[in-house]
Amino acid sequence: MGGRQPQWSDALRALDEQGWCRLPGILDARQCGQLIELYRDDSRFRKTISMDHHRYGSGEYRYFSYPLPRLVAGLRGRFYRRLVPLANEWMRQLGKNAHYPDTLTEYLGICHAAGQQRPTPLLLRYGEGGYNCLHQDRYGARSFPFQVVIPLSRKGVDYQGGEFVFTEHVARMQSRVSVHAPERGEAVVFPNAERPVEGARGYRRAMIKHGAGTITRGERYALGLIFHDSE
DSSP states (O other): OOSSOOOHHHHHHHHHHHSOEEETTSSOHHHHHHHHHHTTOGGGEEEEEEHHHHTSEESEEEEEOSSOOHHHHHHHHHHHHHHHHHHHHHHHHTTOOOOOOSSHHHHHHHHHHTTOOBOOOEEEEEOTTOEEEEEOOOOSSOOOSEEEEEEOSOBTTTEEEOOEEEEEEETTSOOEEEEEOOOTTOEEEEESSEEEEEETTEEEEEEEEEEEOOEEEEOEEEEEEESSOBO
16 A cells, blocks of 8 residues: 555444544655556456446446456455454344355355456546446445445546545435545545444434535545455
8 A cells, every 4th residue: 555554443423423534645746546447447347337328327337347457456355354253243233144254255246156266446537527426335135335436537636526425324314425535545434335333222313325426626546345246
């Protein structure tokens, strides 16, 4: 990981308590530039999605093919290793009969045995007017409860707008909204679909969706890390 070393103990505490965390300095400027350049190399991707065509928003994203670029594969494995203890604790709190193995290699073996064999890390590109509707990224019966987004472009220089948006809804309560404007190379970690929220009678299930606000100027690229593979 480039730049400053992330403070994982503080980040995991924040993720558990508030449902998201930010880790600065995950990628440096050179690494961000390398990933943006990859976007133009068709051979590195298995599929390109037009958000406009599917009414997901306005913009485009591309799913990497296996083998993943070494930088992307390394990030995916290291993030998984840090996040898996909290993932297992959340499964216990949510009353789910699920346990994630210690390494991403082991977990992907479980995904692939279940028919989820297509890689899910992706690069996103938004131009002026681009946005991403609120959604969840679940691609089959197997899913890991966290995912990561890392902006590759410079806010205020390469683009304006495009803040990350999260909504959290607990039954019979009004929704909570969080808005974030991370720096280039800074990781935002958040729930894939749900998280436990402690209440007077134990833990309740909060449903999470995420999206991106409108780009008002310029162009923004971002790296998305999803840990389960797709059907």
